[in-house]
Amino acid sequence: MPSAGRIPEATVARLPLYYRALLETADQHVGTVSSDRLAALAGVNAAKVRKDLSYLGSYGTRGVGYDVEFLLHQISRELGLTHDWPVVIVGVGNLGHALANYKGFGARGFQIVALVDADPAKVGTRIGELTVAALDDLPKVVAECGIAIGIIATPAVAAQEVADRLVDAGVTSILNFAPAVVNVPPGVSLRKVDLAIELQILSFYQQRRVPGGDGHRGDVARAKERVR
Amino acid sequence: MPSAGRIPEATVARLPLYYRALLETADQHVGTVSSDRLAALAGVNAAKVRKDLSYLGSYGTRGVGYDVEFLLHQISRELGLTHDWPVVIVGVGNLGHALANYKGFGARGFQIVALVDADPAKVGTRIGELTVAALDDLPKVVAECGIAIGIIATPAVAAQEVADRLVDAGVTSILNFAPAVVNVPPGVSLRKVDLAIELQILSFYQQRRVPGGDGHRGDVARAKERVR
DNA sequence: CGGACTTTGAGAACGATTGCACAAGCGGGA
DNA sequence: TCCCGCTTGTGCAATCGTTCTCAAAGTCCG
Numbered sequence: 001m002p003s004a005g006r007i008p009e010a011t012v013a014r015l016p017l018y019y020r021a022l023l024e025t026a027d028q029h030v031g032t033v034s035s036d037r038l039a040a041l042a043g044v045n046a047a048k049v050r051k052d053l054s055y056l057g058s059y060g061t062r063g064v065g066y067d068v069e070f071l072l073h074q075i076s077r078e079l080g081l082t083h084d085w086p087v088v089i090v091g092v093g094n095l096g097h098a099l100a101n102y103k104g105f106g107a108r109g110f111q112i113v114a115l116v117d118a119d120p121a122k123v124g125t126r127i128g129e130l131t132v133a134a135l136d137d138l139p140k141v142v143a144e145c146g147i148a149i150g151i152i153a154t155p156a157v158a159a160q161e162v163a164d165r166l167v168d169a170g171v172t173s174i175l176n177f178a179p180a181v182v183n184v185p186p187g188v189s190l191r192k193v194d195l196a197i198e199l200q201i202l203s204f205y206q207q208r209r210v211p212g213g214d215g216h217r218g219d220v221a222r223a224k225e226r227v228r
Numbered sequence: 229m230p231s232a233g234r235i236p237e238a239t240v241a242r243l244p245l246y247y248r249a250l251l252e253t254a255d256q257h258v259g260t261v262s263s264d265r266l267a268a269l270a271g272v273n274a275a276k277v278r279k280d281l282s283y284l285g286s287y288g289t290r291g292v293g294y295d296v297e298f299l300l301h302q303i304s305r306e307l308g309l310t311h312d313w314p315v316v317i318v319g320v321g322n323l324g325h326a327l328a329n330y331k332g333f334g335a336r337g338f339q340i341v342a343l344v345d346a347d348p349a350k351v352g353t354r355i356g357e358l359t360v361a362a363l364d365d366l367p368k369v370v371a372e373c374g375i376a377i378g379i380i381a382t383p384a385v386a387a388q389e390v391a392d393r394l395v396d397a398g399v400t401s402i403l404n405f406a407p408a409v410v411n412v413p414p415g416v417s418l419r420k421v422d423l424a425i426e427l428q429i430l431s432f433y434q435q436r437r438v439p440g441g442d443g444h445r446g447d448v449a450r451a452k453e454r455v456r
Numbered sequence: 457c458g459g460a461c462t463t464t465g466a467g468a469a470c471g472a473t474t475g476c477a478c479a480a481g482c483g484g485g486a
Numbered sequence: 487t488c489c490c491g492c493t494t495g496t497g498c499a500a501t502c503g504t505t506c507t508c509a510a511a512g513t514c515c516g
Binding site: 035 | 492
């Protein structure tokens, strides 16, 4: 029943936004939301919300809107958030450290269950409730914890090597924070977050701002009105 | 001379990839690159590279490729990286702390020149070579350092408030790490990085993997061959 | 000097995504 | 019961982005 058809990538990328907006709405004991309200909360426009949700199925009621709890359940099922995902972080430097301590993951269905680093000096140290394991132990760790998702938080030079090892160990979804291009075989998902790239994109529009025009406005900026 | 025409957003988002690839190429004292090689280094396909670069101008030589140094200069000018940008980070928690210590920014044309936090207990503490300033001092800090770019690394509830203050202080480019939708007025650029959302997207494809198919493969994964 | 080879730049086809507009469906009140 | 107002779901058109293809333009070699 997990929605027969194919869901466009652009829609998938927005489902988490709706999910978060619905969580907030549910907290306020609201029974139903309209696409209009959901759109305002998620920072997109209403037509997009309706089309996106229609890919999941006809879960709304005309004249009324969407049942918050029901829609939450459908989206969380679609996103695979009905159970927690164990996650391993490779690289316990600045960023890896911060990610390991970040509380936001657990609340959203992801739990950091293992930390790995190549530096022998770091192996064995404790961070929060976890002990850093050696990179060579990756296959064992992944197998024991049933890990499918890995986070790369190493320097750029190590990223490809680490990705290869993750894949070999059986990880099939990778989130890469290292500023490097990483290749993975078919059947493995890869997403990247690159802070420097984001800043450089901002810099592009920042520089063009003076010449005139309305600058660069994303979906969020285009949302006509504040919520409430 | 900064390239008359409008450059598509998708192209702008890839320019930093080419920039990084060119930096690596220049380090190896290579004089020219073909679109094919640049594509492999950036993890995209060659046709896209050529089309993207053609938006900047006709900077290649048929039968030869692109002059590395020249193209580097053109792209860095286009991205506004010919000078350093001063940046302020708001929120010195886990993530803000890690970002403040991250060395990768300076090397890429961005320098963290100020840290700000709302928590009186944190104001006055030193992180690296910087002293944390109070949120109320934001306008002064922004004006004194000529800051145009701000990073939000606060909890979600504070994000909108902080964004408003950044805009009031004169910041016109914002990078938001808080898991919340933020609205900014026209003329202000906003980009967001949301770790939980990235993981949820991975989770979506991870969950769909078992039913069969080749899974979810991004541009990077589709790159046919490893470089070198 | 001419031909073979390489690589760019761009036109055109194609595909994905967005936004509009509106019919269809539902609830509530007379 | 019927009508009215509200909101969804979706067909359609327009926009945006990607990929294919190939002529044009250059280098290199004999």
